[in-house]
Amino acid sequence: MxxxxxxxxxxxxxxxxxxxxxxxxxxxxxxxxxxxxxxxxxxxxxxxxxxxxxxxxxxxxxxxxxxxxxxxxxxxxxxxxxxxxxxxxxxxxxxxxxxxxxxxxxxxxxxxxxxxxxxxxxxxxxxxxxxxxxxxxxxCSESFEDMLGNSRQIQEVFASIRKVAPTDASVLIQGESGTGKELAARAIHRLSGRRNGPFVAINCGAIPENLLESELFGHEKGAFTGAHALKKGRIESAQGGTLFLDEIGDLPLPLQVKLLRFLQEQKVVRIGGRQEISTDARVLAATNMDLKQAMQEGRFREDLYYRLGVVVISLPPLREREGDVVFLAQGFLEKCIGDNKKKIKGFTAQALRMIESYSWPGNVRELENRIRRAVIMTGGAMLTPADLELDSTYSQYAGKGLKEARNALEKDFILNAMTKHQGNITRVAAELGISRPTLYELMGKLGIDKKSLLHESKA
Structure with missing residues (x-):
């Protein structure tokens, strides 16, 4: 070699x-x-x-x-x-x-x-x-419909999308906020036979309940105060294409009944109208909610759940995608550098460590937003933890329990001191403010082998 x-x-x-x-x-x-x-x-x-x-x-x-x-x-x-x-x-x-x-x-x-x-x-x-x-x-040369990732977990998602996309089956996409549920829905649409039809998205949690029915099913002229003209709903607008219902768990129960009827009959009736209108739209839905728990609590209909979830695809959170976080960070950085025409060389070593150790509660969306903000605001050639607004003390141990975090911190302190003093136990103990027997006890508990450490430092 x-x-x-x-x-x-x-x-x-x-x-x-x-x-x-x-x-x-x-x-x-x-x-x-x-x-x-x-x-x-x-x-x-x-x-x-x-x-x-x-x-x-x-x-x-x-x-x-x-x-x-x-x-x-x-x-x-x-x-x-x-x-x-x-x-x-x-x-x-x-x-x-x-x-x-x-x-x-x-x-x-x-x-x-x-x-x-x-x-x-x-x-x-x-x-x-x-x-x-x-x-x-x-x-990137084999990019999958704007979705990136090389971990086993995300590759399984890609495989599921490839299998279900050519069918007309309804799909329920589950995952925490920021995991890319809409990207998955758009990938299914683009790989389907409906790719040339419209992709119509609606966030069921972002529209007030009194307006949501009109948005979904449309209304006739004069159906209610302010209805000055006929309006087609999102379901009709998705004719020949795909209807994406985001945050489906927030859909009120009365509208759940009407949506179920549409799924069963492929027909809608506008507010204020009597005519049944035939529609041909594939339905994809997404949620970050535990719908099974919502069913047990009477907030979501069981029959609608099984109609929507003929196939269920679960998107893993970023913290469970082994090896993907640094890979995604590098990809987002290159894109943001190009978009903003900034001369940034990369991440500092400490920034990479923080990126790997942080738990990313906001998932891929949080990672992309932090990098985009850092690229815009930084004045340096390398992005630091401060640029990414990652607190080095917290993020290094985020996601760990108190005992696990304490053990990790103690191990880091001992390893750094061992490297600094080339394995001299007396000096290490003095720097850490503990006795030699206590140091040996801690090394045993934390799995630190002095001989292997010294061998590594001399390699």
Missing amino acids: SKPKLLIIDDDESIRTQMKWALAQDYEVFLAEDRPSALTVLGREQVAVVTLDLGLPPDPNGAEEGFWALSAILEQNPLAKVVILTGRTEKENALQAVGQGAYDFFLKPVEIDELKVVLRRALHVYQLEHENRMLQQQV
Whole structure:
């Protein structure tokens, strides 16, 4: 297996040489002394990780040329992870570089073992993002009716849609708010024999009850005060196509009776009229409500439920779609960047971690809206947790019980301290403010193996 590629950019030849020999075992190392030579390497090599000294010629005592180099690197390879090497007196410049898209910074003098840990983490993030990008390109090239996802859960939904679409069966689409119920309904319509007919949607929960009957069934001129002209209802308007009844659980009981009659007879009578009008519309319905519970409580008719749900498709919440959240986030980001013509390179590593750990109660809609808002409002080259309005403390443990969240937090603290102190138990215990026996007890409870951790850090 080929080694990952590392580019070292430094105007000091001795530093370049020392770092090359120290890192050559783990990386295929390339060297550059200035911006032009670095860009030449990047033009011919797919570099994963870059170390960059901001002090480059023609101004080795300043940082301006280093910032230009950072910008050019990320423009040429947005996925590359750039680690800034800087002196303690230039820490502010390093922080500014991170704000402009660098992955991290490392203070000189360089401790090679510590730098290896930082580079390994940067490489891991690069590999994850690269895999996600490849997967996204693969799935986008085979996009399923405006619906994205590669998880087993959503692929099962796609398979159900393909099976039911060519039929005329009524379909009930269930799922939490924001899971894409209307997208599923439109996919069924486009894959059906009615694709050339109208797709007529109505939200049963958004229209006042006294107006809903007229919206669905229409009215004759003079049927009630304000009925100045004949009006066809949504059911008639869907002639030859598909009628989509969103939030069907909010349909009042009297209208449930009339809708059931239409489903049985395929005929409607307008308000104020006597003539039965034959219609030919396929009915798709959607709800985020537990209709079986509503039936038990007398709020929804059992016979209507079985008429609507000849086939039931359940859309999984985003938190249950294994591996889809980062994939979807990358897709939404690329779309929003194009729509808003913004020069954004991607997500920071911390933002990706927050995206993966957040529970997304608003599902796909919330994810897309947060990314769209972040793209519009950010002033940086990389989207951060703050841009996405994801609280790092809460979102990391969202969806966990109190005990599970506490164990996860304790494990994170211990692992970070173990990495920092290279497995020195005495120093780790001192930093955490606990005794060595207590630390060993916690490590056992949380499943932390010191030997495997040390082996990983030296790999």
